[in-house]
Amino acid sequence: MLSHMVHREFKDRLYPQFARIGAALSSEKRLELLDLLAQASRNVDALAEETGMSVANTSRHLQALLSARIVDTHRSGTRVFYSLADDSVLRLWLALRNVAESRLAEVDQISREFVPDRDRLPLVSRDELQSLIDGSKVRLIDVRPRLEYDSGHLPAAVAIPIEDLPDMLSELPRDLPIVAYCRGEYCLFADQAVALLRENGFQASRLEGGWPEWKSDGREVVVGNKEFPSTVL
Numbered sequence: 001m002l003s004h005m006v007h008r009e010f011k012d013r014l015y016p017q018f019a020r021i022g023a024a025l026s027s028e029k030r031l032e033l034l035d036l037l038a039q040a041s042r043n044v045d046a047l048a049e050e051t052g053m054s055v056a057n058t059s060r061h062l063q064a065l066l067s068a069r070i071v072d073t074h075r076s077g078t079r080v081f082y083s084l085a086d087d088s089v090l091r092l093w094l095a096l097r098n099v100a101e102s103r104l105a106e107v108d109q110i111s112r113e114f115v116p117d118r119d120r121l122p123l124v125s126r127d128e129l130q131s132l133i134d135g136s137k138v139r140l141i142d143v144r145p146r147l148e149y150d151s152g153h154l155p156a157a158v159a160i161p162i163e164d165l166p167d168m169l170s171e172l173p174r175d176l177p178i179v180a181y182c183r184g185e186y187c188l189f190a191d192q193a194v195a196l197l198r199e200n201g202f203q204a205s206r207l208e209g210g211w212p213e214w215k216s217d218g219r220e221v222v223v224g225n226k227e228f229p230s231t232v233l
Contacts, residue, residue, distance in 0.1 A: 024068035025096065029053060030061045034084065034093045037071060038212045039144060039183055040151035041083035087216070094216055097185075111186070121194050122205035124179050126214055129154075129207055132179070139178045141165075143189045144211065152223045154181065154214055162189040169200055181207035181214075 024030060032051050036042060042050070048058040062082055065071040072085045084090055101107050111118070124132070132138035133156050142149045142157040149159040160168050162182070172178060178197055182189035190206045197204035207214075215221055 020068045021070070021092075024064050024070055025092075027061060027064070029057075030065055031093070031096075033058070033061055033065065033082075034070070034089065035183070035186075035212075037082060037084050038090050038093065038215075039148040041074070041081045042147075043079045043081050047082070090212055090216055094212060115188060115191055117195070118191060121191060121198075123208055124205045125208045126217060126219070129179055130219065132177070137176065139173055139176045141172075141178060141180050141193065142182070142211075143180050143193045144182050144187075148183070148211070150224075152215070152221050153211070155220050155222055157181070157222075160193075162192055165193055165196060169197075169202075172197075172202065174202065176203075178202050178204045179207050180204065181210045184210035184212045 025034075029051060033047060036047060036050055044055055044059050044062060047053075047062070048055045051058060053061075062071065065082075066073070070085055070089050071082050073080050073082055075081070129138070129140070133140065133154075136156075138156075140154060140157040141160045142153050143160055143162040143165060145161055146159055149157070149161075153159070180190040180193040180197070182193075187210060190210065194204045194206045
């Protein structure tokens with residue numbers, strides 16, 4: 001049998017490794033970086049611009065994530081690009097977010113403060129959308145930046161970045177329901193898209209969640225021109 005001393009030494013050496021992950025997640029800016037990297041790989045300059053941080057601060061946060069092996073890097077030319085290490089990191093981020101949603105009333109309060117009309121916008125579940133896609137009974141639009149669409153998107157989705165949507169209304173069908181999705185539950189692009197579409201007479205709904213939730217479910221995704229079960233990406 002293992003002695004108490006060996007048991008204690010095992011715990012004392014093991015739990016600090018778990019704590020490395022917790023420490024890496026203990027910054028709101030690092031969580032925002034993970035949320036962005038769940039959409040597409042990016043270099044430090046692009047991440048700094050998206051988060052409103054300096055390049056130096058962004059780099060420091062990325063180094064903390066790298067140290068915990070939560071993100072990986074690859075080089076393209078002279079630039080280094082960052083990405084989530086694997087899908088387990090995406091699931092970890094969504095799990096952390098789900099715990100916050102269930103335990104912290106402030107999450108819902110803040111959402112309602114900034115998106116008071118969300119409850120009045122029609123919502124399509126991911127299962128329902130899957131059926132609509134399978135039956136070719138929907139026009140699905142991805143309103144994220146084109147970089148993110150090109151990195152991976154839902155089957156049958158067409159790219160219409162939110163800033164381009166007002167000029168694309170004449171190209172959209174009026175005889176099919178339109179479903180918009182974006183970066184996930186706490187991205188406002190899809191809400192803005194659905195509101196604009198409905199103001200212009202379209203039958204429009206927002207997808208429950210968005211790209212990361214769909215991917216985390218293990219549903220089919222498209223990268224380039226190829227479809228994959230997301231669990232193998």
